[in-house]
Amino acid sequence: MGPPHPIHQGGRFVKTRVSWCFAVLALVLLVLLPWQTATAAVLWDTGNLAKVYDPAGSRYAYAPAVIREGNTEHMWTCHNEEDGVIKDSIYYTRIENGVVAESHPVLQAGATGTWDSFHVCDPTVIAGKFLFQGTEYNYALFYLGNDLNMSAHNQIGVAFATELSGEWVKYPDPIVAYPNDGYWGVGQPSATSVDGQGRLLLFFTKGDAAATGGYRIDMNLRDMSDPVIGDAVPLTTNGLTDANGQPDWLNNFDITYDPSRDRFIAIRELHPYPSTQPNYISESLQIVSIDGGSVWGGGGTWKVEGVLGSPQTGFPRNHNGGLLRTVNGMLPDPTAVEAYFTDSDAAPNLSGRAEYTYDIWRIKGTLNDADIVTEKKLEHFKSSHFAVSSMTLNATSNQIGIQGMLDLKKIKPWLNETVWIGYRVYDAKGNLTDAGTAYRDAADASGAFRISFPKPKGLAHDEGRLEVYLLNAKGKPIDSAASKVTFSF
Numbered sequence: 001m002g003p004p005h006p007i008h009q010g011g012r013f014v015k016t017r018v019s020w021c022f023a024v025l026a027l028v029l030l031v032l033l034p035w036q037t038a039t040a041a042v043l044w045d046t047g048n049l050a051k052v053y054d055p056a057g058s059r060y061a062y063a064p065a066v067i068r069e070g071n072t073e074h075m076w077t078c079h080n081e082e083d084g085v086i087k088d089s090i091y092y093t094r095i096e097n098g099v100v101a102e103s104h105p106v107l108q109a110g111a112t113g114t115w116d117s118f119h120v121c122d123p124t125v126i127a128g129k130f131l132f133q134g135t136e137y138n139y140a141l142f143y144l145g146n147d148l149n150m151s152a153h154n155q156i157g158v159a160f161a162t163e164l165s166g167e168w169v170k171y172p173d174p175i176v177a178y179p180n181d182g183y184w185g186v187g188q189p190s191a192t193s194v195d196g197q198g199r200l201l202l203f204f205t206k207g208d209a210a211a212t213g214g215y216r217i218d219m220n221l222r223d224m225s226d227p228v229i230g231d232a233v234p235l236t237t238n239g240l241t242d243a244n245g246q247p248d249w250l251n252n253f254d255i256t257y258d259p260s261r262d263r264f265i266a267i268r269e270l271h272p273y274p275s276t277q278p279n280y281i282s283e284s285l286q287i288v289s290i291d292g293g294s295v296w297g298g299g300g301t302w303k304v305e306g307v308l309g310s311p312q313t314g315f316p317r318n319h320n321g322g323l324l325r326t327v328n329g330m331l332p333d334p335t336a337v338e339a340y341f342t343d344s345d346a347a348p349n350l351s352g353r354a355e356y357t358y359d360i361w362r363i364k365g366t367l368n369d370a371d372i373v374t375e376k377k378l379e380h381f382k383s384s385h386f387a388v389s390s391m392t393l394n395a396t397s398n399q400i401g402i403q404g405m406l407d408l409k410k411i412k413p414w415l416n417e418t419v420w421i422g423y424r425v426y427d428a429k430g431n432l433t434d435a436g437t438a439y440r441d442a443a444d445a446s447g448a449f450r451i452s453f454p455k456p457k458g459l460a461h462d463e464g465r466l467e468v469y470l471l472n473a474k475g476k477p478i479d480s481a482a483s484k485v486t487f488s489f
Contacts, residue, residue, distance in 0.1 A: 041372055042287050042306030042337050044365040049313060052340060053077070053093055053100060053360040058084040060358040061091065062342040063188075063320040065124045065254070067164065067327055071097045074164045075340070076123035076141070077360065078320075081105055086355055088121040090143060092165055106166040107143060107159060115174055116145025116157055124254070126191040127327035128198050130160050132171065132224040138162050139327075140221060142175070142202060144187030154178065154185035156204060158221070164327075171224060176204065176217065176232070183208045186215075190255045192264075192329030198222025200329075201295070205251040206232070213237070214250035216295060236294065239302035242271045243284060244462055244488045245398055245455050252282075254322040260334040261369075262292040267321040267339055270307065274317075276347040278354035281319035284309030285341055287365075304372050304395040306365065308339055313361065316346035317354075338364045371396040374489045381468075383481035385410045386449075388468055393489045398455045400487060402468060406447035411470070414478065420471035421449055425456045425464050433458060438471060455487055462488035 053075065055061050061077040068074070072094065079091035090107035093100060107123070110116045122144040130137045137160035146154045155174035161167060178185035184207030191202050199220040206215050214235040220228040235250060242248040253268035266289070269282035287306040294300020309318055324338035325331070332338075345357040372395045381388040385407055392401035402423065411419065422438030434456050443449035456464060464487065469480035 041289075041303070041370050042365040042367055044306065044308065044312045044363055046312055046363070049361065049363045050098070051359060052095065052362050053103070055079065055103075055359075058353075058356045060086075060355040061093075061360050062358045063122050064322045064340040064342070064360050065190075066322055066324050066338075066340050067125060068324060068332070074125075075360070076106070076125060078121040078123075079105070080355075081108075084356075086353070087149075088119040090120055090123045090141075094165065107141065107168050107170070110145070110170070114172075115147055115155055116143075116170075117147045118149055120145045120157075122188045124190045125164065125327075126193055126200055126329050128193055128196065128200065128221070130198055130221050130224060132160050132169065135160075135162075135169075137169070139164060140191070140200075141168055142189040142191055144189065145174070146185070151184055152182060153180045154187040156186050156189050156202075160224075175219075175221075175227070175229070176202070178206075178208075181209070184212070188252050190253065190266075190329075192255065192257045194218070196328060203235070203253070203255050205253070207251070212249055212251050214253060233298060236290075236298070236300055236302070238300065239290075239304070239396070240268075240286075240288065241304060241395060241398060244272075245393065245395075246457075252320065256323045256325045256329055256331045257292070258289075258331040258334055260331075261289075263289045264292060264295050265289045265305070265323065265331060265337065267308075267323050267341075269319055269321075270309075274346070277350060278317065278344060278346060281317050281342075281344060281354075283317055285318050285321045285339070287337060287339070305367070306337075306372055307374075307395075308341065308363065312363065313341075313343065315343040315361075316349075317344035318342075319344065335367055336364060337367050338362060373401075376489065378483065378485065381481060381483040383479045385470060385479040386447075386468070386481070388481065388483070391485065391487075393455065393487075395489075399452050400455050401450055401452045402466075403448070403450050404468070406443055406449060406470075408447045411478065414472055418473040419443075419478065420475070421451055422469050422471065423451060423453060424467040424469070425459075426467070427459055427464050430465070433464065438469075459487065462486055 061079045063078045065076045075093040078088045089105045092106040093103040124142050139161050141159045145157045155178050156176035158175045159168035159170045176186050186206045188205040191200050193200050202217045215232045218230040240248040253266045255266040270284040270286040285308040288302045290302045321341035342358050344354050375392045377390050388404040390403045420438035421442045423436040425434035427433050439451045466485045467482040470478035
């Protein structure tokens with residue numbers, strides 16, 4: 001139940017020549033706003049944001065797993081059964097043409113003394129052929145279970161059914177076990193089929209004394225009298241970035257396979273968690289992908305494909321997300337991603353338990369092969385010879401881009417010689433933290449320029465003072481401008 005707590009995780013000069021051209025200085029004087037525009041691998045269509053399920057009373061639903069067949073959506077969620085009582089069961093909700101047709105519990109806690117006697121949660125459903133106790137079943141449902149009224153001693157179980165709606169028959173023991181050592185354990189499973197039969201990849205989160213991270217197991221459950229369970233292989237965190245652009249850890253993710261690209265696409269919670277209540281769920285979700293070879297062989301680098309947060313949804317918390325998948329765990333449409341996610345109220349507009357404000361929402365985005373590049377406008381960042389109009393962050397390469405315009409009339413004396421465009425970064429106390437570089441070919445014939453550099457590190461709250469300057473061919477200053485900026489997006 002819920003995410004593991006994070007404590008478980010353990011001046012070179014280059015020339016540029018400006019061509020002769022007269023242009024009107026283009027100043028973009030807009031208020032500095034994050035998430036102003038984005039060109040991304042996932043481009044969300046906020047017009048199709050829609051509420052999927054809102055349980056009545058003091059009840060909650062979160063961590064959706066969704067399969068769509070025609071106009072029917074089959075959804076499984078973590079859900080409390082008793083009004084005002086936080087104890088997880090797994091609900092099945094059938095939605096026809098956008099309208100909830102039925103919703104009821106299909107998997108509940110086991111009897112006293114069993115390994116899953118308290119919470120059952122975090123469902124994922126996969127099709128195949130699974131022989132258990134003399135019956136061949138068509139579907140497997142993996143879930144987190146525990147025997148404590150806390151986020152500890154979590155283990156992963158499996159149940160089988162002939163229909164997506166159930167009835168689900170539990171395998172009696174955990175399929176991925178974890179000892180009762182006081183740590184979070186294993187859970188938040190997500191599965192993709194390997195052969196359409198019983199072989200599959202099971203992805204999950206593990207939180208122990210050493211670290212919190214994502215893992216995968218290659219397993220074959222074709223015959224449950226002799227299941228084949230491979231070793232737990234850790235998934236890399238290379239390429240994962242948090243909300244501040246710093247290296248991040250992996251937990252609470254749902255995954256699907258895109259055969260057209262041979263890539264696994266995941267939706268995951270973006271860290272750090274907020275300081276205000278509720279401080280145990282994420283403000284934003286991140287879409288990432290990694291090549292199939294790295295999942296099978298280890299290593300590799302995740303690519304950030306998009307972010308889903310308050311600018312897209314309007315909600316202060318966006319957490320426990322899932323991706324629309326086929327019955328085999330595949331991406332249904334290689335041109336689109338559909339995310340199902342949980343919202344929540346947050347302080348100061350929070351009354352009572354946050355859990356009772358959890359609802360399920362859906363949003364669709366187009367999917368392409370570009371990097372995600374987020375832009376924000378910069379106001380009044382100018383000198384007498386140039387203006388800086390915007391700053392971008394490439395979330396894949398973690399590169400900052402600075403865009404601006406030279407006033408060709410003002411720099412006319414230097415148009416027939418080399419002009420250098422460079423930058424420096426200072427911290428809040430005025431200490432130089434990045435001596436920067438001057439760039440060649442940074443401006444085009446109209447005077448528009450762009451320079452890029454790695455996102456600065458070591459700045460408190462990612463805040464600093466950015467200086468952009470011009471030098472003549474002899475390295476003497478022409479002009480400069482500086483402004484306080486925040487490098488986080």
